[in-house]
Amino acid sequence: MDQSGLAAETPKKPWGPVGPAAPSCSLTDVMSEQLASQLDEENIVFTSDPAGDLLLAQDFPDTASDLMLAQMLQMQFDREFDDQLRREEKKFNGDSKVSISFENYRMVHPYEDSDSSEDEVDWQDTRRDPYRAERPQTTPRRGFSGKGKNITTKHDEDTCGRKNTARMENFAPEVQVGDGLGMDLKLSNQVFNSLKQHCHSEQRRSARLHEKKEHSTAEQAVDPRTRLLMYKMVNAGVLENINGCISTGKESVVFHADGGSLEEQPVPNEVALKVFKTTLNEFKNRDRYIKDDYRFKDRYSRLNPRKVIRLWAEKEMHNLTRMKKAGVSCPDVVLLKKHILVMSFIGKDHVPAPKLKEVQLSPEDMKTAYHQVLQIMQQLYQDCNLVHADLSEYNMLWFEGKVWLIDVSQSVEPTHPHGLEFLFRDCRNVATFFQRRGVTEALSVYDLFNAVSGLNVPVGAEDEAQFMAEIVALEKRNEDHVQRRGKKTFPVSSDDSDPPLNPDSDD
Known part of the structure; x- marks a missing residue:
């Protein structure tokens, strides 16, 4: 066999023939060729800056060194690695509330990764800026900072x-x-x-x-429920129109209205609507006037404020009816609708009668007023079997030469556990007022109490504490006497006939 032929054959390689070796070149030539081809493909035209100068070569990073190019490539590789790390982290955590962070394995610091960091902001050196306190600082990312020393x-x-x-x-x-x-x-x-x-x-x-505010009667306004009741009265013909507020008290608001007509009884030309406030702010300390009254004791409910307010209106209606039958000068009851009481108006031509506190009377008229008040108190106690319990110059009106009594919603009977104490307080208010107005015939509070009640409590040295002790002892004896007789509750008197209610009542 010809040895020269064997020597001429080229040895075969399993991976194919080996081509001629390419000439060696630097990274600068490679990058320059890639950059040139990219610029040719995109047809990028360098424009001038606003100042009119062309972009110079020194505006770009120095790429003459192979080390610099290697560092740039390494940085790009690290960023791609970090992006892959974020995707793995997101996939690993999923929707779990407890997440695990791969930040410790990142190759590029968050503040150096200007291309991939979402929280990156332009850094400004504000150490010497006098207004740096007015600029809010960015909150750093959680995790390790620097080389792990600051967390x-x-x-x-x-x-x-x-x-x-x-x-x-x-x-x-x-x-x-x-x-x-x-x-x-x-x-x-x-x-x-x-x-x-x-x-x-x-x-x-x-x-x-x-x-x-929406569900209560305010100073000079009413809640929607009360307003609806008033509208129903006007639509039913009981009232012609409602003119406005004429008085505001602790427990009620009084409106003036023109009367209409009722089938059962005539309606006065001018009436007063007493609207009891639907909040119990002023009634918290006044429940003792009604919870111990035998007429309403079984119906008293502390848990339902609106029912308590209706009881107050009903109680004033019964007291006014009883007083009117005894001949006491007081308003006539026309209609009771839940917590609205319609009464005759004490006054004329939309002008209410003045209170005894406000009116200026001559000495003779003041003396006449005193005797009328004394007679009214005696009639209340002896004929009506009532104690006003809030009698003063603010609850008495002067109209047509007479004293008219109003505001009797808190009035109780003498058999009330505190009835005599209320009577003594009324006597003190009346005696003090008329003595200050110069009525020489005005009795002292002790004599006035005995004149009204007829109990003849011994005055002694006119010591109020001793006198009150005698009154409390009388109340205790009366209460024991009632309990021995077994009369824990008393029926409403047959004389207390109720005025007509509204036929289309919501109750």
């Missing part, structure tokens, strides 16, 4: 402070939190929780006030 967690004081400040925007609109004046505010957890609790309390208080 920022969600419990960091500055991080929590800035986050609490931002969460104040979620407060209610009526809570003015301001805009911080551009300052870097940091609220501690204690302060933020206090503000949040205060905001919640204010919202609840505002809701309660709105609820009370």
Whole structure:
């Protein structure tokens, strides 16, 4: 075999023939060729800057060194690695509330990764800026900072402070939190929780006030339910029209209206609507006037405020009816509709009669008024079997030369556990008023009490404490006597006939 032929054959390689070796070149030539081809493909035309100068070569990073190009390539590789790491982290955590961070395995620091970091902002050196306090600082990312020496967690004081400040925007609109004046505010957890609790309390208080305003009778306004009742009276023809408010008290609001007609009885030309307030703010200390009254004791309910208000209106209706039959000068009852009591108007031409406190009377008229008041008190106690329990110059009107008695919703019978105490208080108010007005015939409070009640309690040295002790002892004996007789409750007297109710009542 020809050896020369064997030597001429080219040895075969399993991976194919080996081509000629390419000439060696530097990374600069490679990058330059790639850059040139890219510019040719995209047809990028370098434009001049606003100043009119062309972009110079020194505006680009120095790419003459292979080391620089290698570092740039390594940086690009690290970024791609970090992107892949983020995707793996997102896939690993999924929708779990507890997440695991791969930040420790990142190759590029967040602040150096200007292309991939979403929280990156332009850095400014504000160490020498006098207005740096007015610029809010960015909250750093949580995790390791630098070489692992400084760690920022969600419990960091500055991080929590800035986050609490931002969460104040979620407060209610009526809570003015301001805009911080551009300052870097940091609220501690204690302060933020206090503000949040205060905001919640204010919202609840505002809701309660709105609820009370919508469902209660105010000073000179009525709630929707009361307004509807008044409209029904006008539509039924009981009232022609309602003119306006003429008086405001602790427990009620009085309106003036023009009377209409009723089938059962005539309606006066001018009537007064006494609307009892539907809030119990003024009745908290006045429940003893009704809960111990045998006429309403079984029906008294502390748990339903509206029922208590209706009992007050019904009680005044019964007391006025009893007083009118005894000949006491008082308004006539026309109609009772829930907590609205329609009465005859004491006055003329929309002008209410003045109170005894406000009217200026001559000495003779004042003396006449005193004797009338004394007679009214005796009639109340002896004929009507009632004690006014709130008698004063504010609840007595002067009209057509006579004293008229109003506001008897709290009146009780003498058998009430505190009936005699209420009577003594009424006597003290009356005696004090007329003595100050110069009525020389005015009896003292002790003589007036005996003249009205006829009990002849010994005055002695006119010691009020001793006199009150005698009154309390009398009340105790009366209560024991009633219990021995077994009369814990008493029926309503047959003389207390009720006036007609509205036929289309909602009750």
